[in-house]
Amino acid sequence: MTIAANIHQVQEHIASACARAGRDPRDVTLLAVSKTHPPAVILEAAAHLQHFGENRVEEAVTKIPAVMQQTDQPLVWHMVGHIQSRKARDVVALFSVVHSLDSVKLADRLSRLAVERDKTLDVLLEVNVSGEDAKYGFNGVNWSGDPAVREPLEQAVAHIAALPGLRLRGLMTMAPIVSDMEQTRPVFAALAGLRDALRQSLGLDLPDLSMGMTDDYPVAIEEGATIVRVGRAIFGARRTL
Ligand SMILES: *Cc1c(COP(=O)(O)O)cnc(C)c1O
Numbered sequence: 001m002t003i004a005a006n007i008h009q010v011q012e013h014i015a016s017a018c019a020r021a022g023r024d025p026r027d028v029t030l031l032a033v034s035k036t037h038p039p040a041v042i043l044e045a046a047a048h049l050q051h052f053g054e055n056r057v058e059e060a061v062t063k064i065p066a067v068m069q070q071t072d073q074p075l076v077w078h079m080v081g082h083i084q085s086r087k088a089r090d091v092v093a094l095f096s097v098v099h100s101l102d103s104v105k106l107a108d109r110l111s112r113l114a115v116e117r118d119k120t121l122d123v124l125l126e127v128n129v130s131g132e133d134a135k136y137g138f139n140g141v142n143w144s145g146d147p148a149v150r151e152p153l154e155q156a157v158a159h160i161a162a163l164p165g166l167r168l169r170g171l172m173t174m175a176p177i178v179s180d181m182e183q184t185r186p187v188f189a190a191l192a193g194l195r196d197a198l199r200q201s202l203g204l205d206l207p208d209l210s211m212g213m214t215d216d217y218p219v220a221i222e223e224g225a226t227i228v229r230v231g232r233a234i235f236g237a238r239r240t241l
Pocket of ligand 1: 033055214215229231232
């Protein structure tokens with residue numbers, strides 16, 4: 001299959017999931033996660049898509065400028081991987097959206113650097129709601145039953161929402177790897193529920209839910225995803241760098 005055909009197929013699956021959930025497909029952004037793939041392959045996808053995601057700053061630092069030099073399209077770059085403090089400056093320079101905001105300290109740093117650059121960075125708080133397979137993210141396990149989980153999250157969200165240079169768009173999560181995609185549903189539902197609760201208690205908008213990857217994006221859409229982060233279904237297997 002060509003990349004164009006892969007993208008078409010993913011878009012069809014997105015449309016079916018939206019139909020099942022009574023949602024408008026225009027409310028779901030397909031983010032093509034292009035990590036490990038070279039500029040030529042990304043440019044092929046850029047004929048059909050506008051949003052691209054990378055997970056390593058070291059890789060993005062050379063790749064994003066190389067891609068942008070070869071296209072007139074206004075591509076939007078999303079950072080989806082863990083960010084080390086010393087890489088924050090590169091992140092602010094290269095990306096428009098950060099999905100992997102996983103500490104208040106990182107938020108403070110990104111805020112300061114964004115203000116310095118006179119830029120507004122869209123950010124999503126990465127939350128671990130499953131308790132499995134997640135190395136990073138704010139703890140959101142059992143947020144509805146445990147005030148000791150919910151209160152620090154509320155404090156972090158309130159703090160980040162008030163920072164200059166950042167626009168807090170919502171929440172992101174990674175579902176654990178499972179054999180049956182149906183098993184991810186409670187994880188996505190928990191993230192959507194948390195977003196609704198934060199919206200209510202803090203009076204924030206939080207329009208975005210970044211959830212769902214190649215193995216589970218249809219379920220994520222049924223549970224309210226507004227951004228799905230898809231790599232392998234578009235580009236095929238990851239390359240070794
Ligand atoms: C790699 C990656 C994806 C895409 O994963 P696929 O399974 O290839 O669709 C999505 N989100 C994050 C954070 C990733 O690192």
